[in-house]
Amino acid sequence: MEAERRCPTCRARVQWQDNPCRPFCSERCQLADLGGWVAEQYRIPGSPLGVDMLDDDESDPA
Ligand SMILES: [Zn+2]
Structure with missing residues (x-):
């Protein structure tokens, strides 16, 4: 019995055998996932505080 494998990117069924x-x-999906992962890495040093600033701006209008 073989579990069904699904692509983490597009959720399509994945052919497991002979699939590099x-x-x-x-x-394509492999690169897309890698690209998204790298993008997330770049966003971390960006500034997670940006969300906080938006919140503060909302509660304290100028
Ligand atoms: Zn896919």
Whole structure:
């Protein structure tokens, strides 16, 4: 019995055997996931406080 594998990017069923891109369904999804991951990394040093500032701005209008 084999569990169904799904692509983390597009949720499509993934062909497991002979698939060099697994757990992704294709190289495209593999790169898309990597790209999103890298983007998240870049956002961390950006400033998570931005959300706080927006909140503060709302409670204290100029
Ligand atoms: Zn996919």
